[in-house]
Amino acid sequence: xxxxxxxxxxxxxxxxxxxxxxxxxxxxxxxxxxxxxxxxxxxxxxxxxxxxxxxxxxxxxxxxxxxxxxxxxxxxxxxxxxxxxxxxxxxxxxxxxxxxxxxxxxxxxxxxxxxxxxxxxxxxxxxxxxxxxxxxxxxxxxxxxxxxxxxxxxxxxxxxxxxxxxxxxxxxxxxxxxxxxxxxxxxxxxxxxxxxxxxxxxxxxxxxxxxxxxxxxxxxxxxxxxxxxxxxxxxxxxxxxxxxxxxxxxxxxxxxxxxxxxxxxxxxxxxxxxxxxxxxxxxxxxxxxxxxxxxxxxxxxxxxxxxxxxxxxxxxxxxxxxxxxxxxxxxxxxxxxxxxxxxxxxxxxxxxxxxxxxxxxxxxxxxxxxxxxxxxxxxxxxxxxxxxxxxxxxxxxxxxxxxxxxx
Numbered sequence: 001x002x003x004x005x006x007x008x009x010x011x012x013x014x015x016x017x018x019x020x021x022x023x024x025x026x027x028x029x030x031x032x033x034x035x036x037x038x039x040x041x042x043x044x045x046x047x048x049x050x051x052x053x054x055x056x057x058x059x060x061x062x063x064x065x066x067x068x069x070x071x072x073x074x075x076x077x078x079x080x081x082x083x084x085x086x087x088x089x090x091x092x093x094x095x096x097x098x099x100x101x102x103x104x105x106x107x108x109x110x111x112x113x114x115x116x117x118x119x120x121x122x123x124x125x126x127x128x129x130x131x132x133x134x135x136x137x138x139x140x141x142x143x144x145x146x147x148x149x150x151x152x153x154x155x156x157x158x159x160x161x162x163x164x165x166x167x168x169x170x171x172x173x174x175x176x177x178x179x180x181x182x183x184x185x186x187x188x189x190x191x192x193x194x195x196x197x198x199x200x201x202x203x204x205x206x207x208x209x210x211x212x213x214x215x216x217x218x219x220x221x222x223x224x225x226x227x228x229x230x231x232x233x234x235x236x237x238x239x240x241x242x243x244x245x246x247x248x249x250x251x252x253x254x255x256x257x258x259x260x261x262x263x264x265x266x267x268x269x270x271x272x273x274x275x276x277x278x279x280x281x282x283x284x285x286x287x288x289x290x291x292x293x294x295x296x297x298x299x300x301x302x303x304x305x306x307x308x309x310x311x312x313x314x315x316x317x318x319x320x321x322x323x324x325x326x327x328x329x330x331x332x333x334x335x336x337x338x339x340x341x342x343x344x345x346x347x348x349x350x351x352x353x354x355x356x357x358x359x360x361x362x363x364x365x366x367x368x369x370x371x372x373x374x375x376x377x378x379x380x381x382x383x384x385x386x387x388x389x390x391x392x393x394x395x396x397x398x399x400x401x402x403x404x405x406x407x
Contacts, residue, residue, distance in 0.1 A: 007208070008205055008209040010237075011209065011237050011239065031127055031129060032126065034128050034146065035047060035116070035124075035126035035127050035128040037149065038128065039116060043145050043149065045142060045180065046113065046183055046187065047113065047116045048112060049110065049112070049113050049115070050107070050108065050121045050122070053106050053120075054108055055076070058106060060257060064260060067259060070099070071086075073085060080121070080123035081123075083103060086103065087100070087103070095274045098221070098223065098274050102273075111188045112129075112138050112187045114177055114181060130143070130146075136187070137183075138187050141175075147167070148167065148172045150164070151166050151172070152166050200289065203289035204286065204289050206239050207284050207286050207290070210239060211284045211286065214281050214282065217280045218237075218281070219234075219235050219276065219277075220232040220233055220276070220278075220279050220293075221235060222271060222273055222275045223240060224273070225261055225271065225273050226255065227255040229242050229243050229244040229245045229248075229262075230262065230295075232279050234279075240291070242290070242292060242293060243277075243279060243293045243294065247292075247294050247295060249264065249269060251264035251266045251267050251269065252266065260272065277297065278297040278298075279296055280294045280296050
């Protein structure tokens with residue numbers, strides 16, 4: 001929400017109500033009906049395709065779910081009903097937001113293509129984009145196809161007005177299957193670029209919102225664990241920053257991609273996905289759209305709750321000033337920080353934002369790009385062993401998990 005001078009006054013989640021749900025259901029029905037019509041007419045068209053889970057991520061997902069007492073049925077090829085089985089069990093869990101994100105990240109990205117393979121995430125055998133809040137070129141192609149059918153191939157469910165004359169196909173819909181293949185590739189890529197641009201703007205706005213809070217401490221939740229550090233979402237303000245591995249205690253940390261944790265070799269300190277932690281904001285970089293955090297403490301067993309913004313103390317100010325010379329950043333993450341119900345059904349489709357989010361975070365492990373003197377010193381101190389993540393080894397951007405996107 002914006003205040004005076006077009007500055008963000010506060011960040012609040014978007015809540016869905018019955019009106020939203022009703023509109024979403026109508027939009028879904030319209031998209032399904034359009035897909036069925038085009039498929040029955042055997043007209044080359046663009047469908048919204050979402051294939052099943054990524055085989056490379058499915059095993060890790062199952063192992064992680066077993067760690068938290070959950071089970072995903074379905075074997076090597078789980079069905080949408082199997083995912084729904086897990087989602088039902090998350091309703092009353094305090095960590096449901098993180099677990100839902102894990103489920104989404106295990107899926108493939110949604111794309112546009114002329115071969116109808118169905119939509120796994122929605123559980124529909126045929127789905128296209130006939131109507132959506134954001135008008136897309138694929139929508140326009142579907143409209144042209146339907147107009148051609150109305151004018152030239154009326155039937156039981158397609159009725160032409162008496163004064164509507166037939167239109168030749170080469171005038172209204174001069175497309176072959178090969179054209180649709182090209183359209184699908186280009187439209188999918190354009191969607192990724194558009195998402196990346198919108199996320200970049202939101203990252204900048206969130207950084208601007210936080211720039212006057214350097215030195216303040218917040219309660220947050222570990223939202224992602226990577227080989228280069230911990231992404232922490234600040235509770236109630238839905239902004240994410242990075243606790244770089246060099247900000248953790250003086251130890252070698254092993255990254256476990258299955259358990260989603262960092263474990264210290266000497267101290268055996270473990271940072272898990274979903275941990276509630278206290279962090280301090282030490283740097284906000286508007287140019288790179290990144291936020292650096294410093295670990296203050298871990299609170300095992302604490303549920304995510306209201307954030308506490310404590311004014312910087314003398315020590316915090318000094319720590320903040322020292323940290324200004326460091327360069328380990330994490331971009332404040334965008335819209336996925338809203339509650340899942342905040343997006344409309346026609347825009348909640350899995351896939352389009354994942355690539356853009358990944359691209360926006362490829363440089364996050366580089367400690368800003370300005371360089372970190374302390375980091376460089378540590379890099380030559382000892383040679384890290386294979387498979388270990390040390391303060392001297394910078395791998396940020398390689399393992400950041402992907403998020404979800406639009407239908």
